[in-house]
Amino acid sequence: MKIYSKNDLNAYHFSLTYDDISLIPTQVSRIRSRAEASTKSGFIGLELVAPIVSSPMDTVTGLKMAEELTNLGCLGILNRFDSSLNEILDHTDVYPGIRGVSIALNTEMDVIEKLACNNYVICIDTANANNKAVLSKTEEIKKRFNVKIIVGNVAHGATLKQLVDSGADAVRVGIGSGSVCTTSIQTGIGIGQVSSLLSVYFAREKDKLPIEIIADGGIKSPGDVAKAIALGADVVMLGRMLAGTKETPSEVIKYNGQLWKKYRGSASFGVKMKNEFIEGEETMVAYKGAVKSIVDSISDGLKSAMSYMNCFSLEELRTTETFAVLSNSSYLERLPKI
Numbered sequence: 001m002k003i004y005s006k007n008d009l010n011a012y013h014f015s016l017t018y019d020d021i022s023l024i025p026t027q028v029s030r031i032r033s034r035a036e037a038s039t040k041s042g043f044i045g046l047e048l049v050a051p052i053v054s055s056p057m058d059t060v061t062g063l064k065m066a067e068e069l070t071n072l073g074c075l076g077i078l079n080r081f082d083s084s085l086n087e088i089l090d091h092t093d094v095y096p097g098i099r100g101v102s103i104a105l106n107t108e109m110d111v112i113e114k115l116a117c118n119n120y121v122i123c124i125d126t127a128n129a130n131n132k133a134v135l136s137k138t139e140e141i142k143k144r145f146n147v148k149i150i151v152g153n154v155a156h157g158a159t160l161k162q163l164v165d166s167g168a169d170a171v172r173v174g175i176g177s178g179s180v181c182t183t184s185i186q187t188g189i190g191i192g193q194v195s196s197l198l199s200v201y202f203a204r205e206k207d208k209l210p211i212e213i214i215a216d217g218g219i220k221s222p223g224d225v226a227k228a229i230a231l232g233a234d235v236v237m238l239g240r241m242l243a244g245t246k247e248t249p250s251e252v253i254k255y256n257g258q259l260w261k262k263y264r265g266s267a268s269f270g271v272k273m274k275n276e277f278i279e280g281e282e283t284m285v286a287y288k289g290a291v292k293s294i295v296d297s298i299s300d301g302l303k304s305a306m307s308y309m310n311c312f313s314l315e316e317l318r319t320t321e322t323f324a325v326l327s328n329s330s331y332l333e334r335l336p337k338i
Contacts, residue, residue: 049073142167157203222301
């Protein structure tokens with residue numbers, strides 16, 4: 001069996017996603033217990049206890065989710081679709097617990113000025129960062145304010161330098177890989193998340209570009225989080241894994257004796273509420289309780305992966321160069337048999 005490096009995976013003849021690969025421990029680990037591994041991570045000037053950022057979707061990140069993620073040492077990006085943004089704008093100072101917000105390309109500069117003055121991280125929330133309007137908006141904001149800016153999304157590293165030159169501090173990587181995203185089906189755009197991450201990672205390394213990588217989409221489990229970090233991502237952005245928790249904005253619905261919550265893509269009809277081209281779907285997910293349990297399970301799984309891979313820190317995990325490419329049977333063998 002061949003052991004693949006990041007460069008090998010980047011040159012692989014097929015587009016790869018998380019289910020196509022696994023991490024291979026090839027060293028005797030120095031770590032006696034996963035408790036010795038640290039998931040602390042710096043991200044665009046913030047110190048995170050775990051490398052988790054929530055997606056700015058209207059059924060994922062409202063005020064309660066953003067506040068609780070801050071309490072847990074993560075970053076919540078407040079969605080721009082409901083009254084949440086107006087609520088923090090009505091405050092004369094920083095809204096307690098909120099560190100990041102999303103905006104649209106047409107958001108007025110007086111709104112952005114208030115966000116910048118209160119040191120919020122700004123996420124320009126678009127489906128395609130490879131767009132002159134996105135570059136112009138980023139450049140305009142950076143020229144006027146000292147603020148950290150996240151842009152997205154991209155599927156390849158070809159335009160990364162242009163994003164950096166416009167002033168982007170971090171980029172969301174992944175097009176069409178979200179669980180309720182239909183972009184790839186509707187447009188034919190996108191590649192597997194592993195290949196997307198590596199393309200952006202190597203573009204950054206080649207020119208030593210000062211931009212951080214957010215793995216956005218396709219993450220279904222703590223193991224996928226470990227893979228994303230090992231591939232070079234600075235943090236992961238989660239939607240479905242956080243959906244259905246107590247802190248999400250949607251209401252709890254009881255159906256057939258089971259509790260559920262709504263989950264939908266940001267470009268779905270329910271968000272747009274008008275006759276436009278739709279690149280997202282709506283569904284229901286089982287109610288999961290407090291988001292803390294999800295964050296804890298991700299942290300525990302990540303620490304376990306680090307103990308296998310002989311990594312005390314996420315910086316060490318990002319140096320991983322030992323991966324396997326799985327056959328379909330090999331992938332299926334790993335699934336629990338109940």
